[in-house]
Amino acid sequence: MTPRVSIITAPSLSTTKLIHDLGKLVRYRDLLYTLSVHRIKVRYKQSVLGGLWAILQPVSLMLMFTFIFSFVAKIPSDGAPYAIFVYTALLPWNYFSSSVSNATGSLVNHAQFVTKVYFPREILPATYVIASLFDFVVASVVLVGLMMYYGVPLTIHALYVVPIVLILTCFALAMSLFLSATQVRFRDIGVAVPLLLQLWLFATPVIYPLSSVPERFRSIYMLNPMVGVIENFRQVTLRGAEPDYSTLTLAAVVSVVLLCLSYVYFKHLESTMADII
């Protein structure tokens, strides 16, 4: 057996280095698994309600939004009951926002690992995305319950949830990698992210339908991958219809391109992270 040769050089942007990095990530897959399980376990340890919190968070938001935007503000919901209308968006939105807000500080909060041990650093933000995905799956149970309660039929198109969630995961990962690496240099990011996510919520059709966005703003509006993701998630579950392929493709392309770019950016900063963290 020939021993593996690893070469450490000054940071550079080359394809071979990138392939090498991806190989390392594969070798450390057990760390990704163990750390993700650890995140899920630790999050609800020593809490009375435990895993129920994964359900309580989106459900309480749903109740609050339903009260404010349906009873008080009378925001349209394309004819569907507002509770289920908002929940079909809150579910993917919560997955995205909890991924990004937890992952942003992941490197800085684990400085003791980063300065002491080598492992592919992208694993740290990625584990938060995986933990949020787990919460997403748990909270999906409520969606099924709501659909049965309101008599919304489940169609074959609901299977499109899988590729939609995959696109969402790519996008959440892209944002997590970009923000966590930038946070190492500029601690301002940690403060800015909650604000950014709040604004972002309103730039996404969560509490209002896409149909109420004026036609002339649509093309810019659609560049936000969360629009394509959330609108289509609603389409295949609540409406039981085929997804809108053009918006879904756009979201997929933007997400994958951003994921590639932020991975390269992350790996470039990674080499000197321990010096400045």
Next chain:
Amino acid sequence: MVNLTFDRVSKKYKIYADPSEEQSRSSLLNKIRRRFRNHSQEFWALRDVSFTVERGEALGIIGLNGAGKSTILKLLYNITTPSKGEIRICGKLSALIEVSSGFHPELTGRENVYLNGSLLGMTRREIRNKLDSIVDFSGVGGFIDSPVKRYSSGMYLRLGFSIAAHLDPDILLLDEVLAVGDAAFQAKCIQRIAQLRKEGTTIVFVSHNLGAVESLCDRTLLIKEGQIYKSGATHEVIATYEDLLLRVSPKGRAAATESSTAAAAEIVAVKVFDSEGRNTTMFATGDAMSMQVELNVHRRIEDAVVEVYFNSVFGNLHTHFSTETGGQRLDLEPGSTIVEFSCAEITLEVAAFEVEAAIRRRGLSISDFVDRKHGAVINVGRGKPVHGVFYTPHQWRVLTGDATKHMQHE
């Protein structure tokens, strides 16, 4: 076969002249401002360092604080990358570092072993196979399924270290942090390193502890101001380093002249024997032992003092004995001489000790110092019962009224 290569490696750090700038490092505005003003200064922690380590070799790296030793370690371990040059590593490299700082207090010992083991690059299958051995090595026993927040600090450290000790690398990085746990645990770690060494593991050892470097390493690099000052056989490099140290402290200048130019005597060897006169390193508390200091005297030394030291394997002095307090006047004539120290019972605890001998003239000035040499590492095993830090020959008596009973300890 070459296992590890440093090819003209340089490492640059940025430092900021103004400490208030440094504090506000994380603010975006300042960062942007500084981009334009460029207040940062460059600091080269390493400059054009090249060396190779052969398979199975043990390389020591010594140097003053700030010379660049830990930068080499960080680069090897890929925690940071070089600014210039290339490092080639053949095979699996791991560091024997203490990882308990990564423990999560709420998780059990077992869960933390999985977590930290995978952080160090072990697969889950590997951890599963080694778990018993890790638990055994750490000595936490039945506590393995309790949350680590209930552990004593010693258990915490030992468990962390035990994980790292089970990595089976091709190249092992060793660091000062080896000083973990009590003496018995330290002895276990030393044994583990010796075993890996025997199995042909390449070792890179960065340390201030010259005794430990001397006993472990074939070859040593002396790093000074980010460059290799000297490389070669360990004892030669250590001699150079000691000269360097003496030159750094003004007090030591006299000793430097004494030891390097006109040594009146040198210690050839320090040998340890058991009660039957066998040269050995294995003892038990309560055994008899003797130590012979072989001297080569070049010029007559009047009123010489010979001393033996028992150090921990990390170089801390445990105890020392001197002819100054314990023997008669010693005048040494030119030629070979052996000075023997002997004791009827070793009263040391169960641990490994490094023996060391020194010769000097009577007087406490550093210029009276003639020579000093490290001897073997001896292992003191379980003999007479000792549960604290030392054993002492003793008796017991029970005193009740007039009747005085005598109990002789076996």
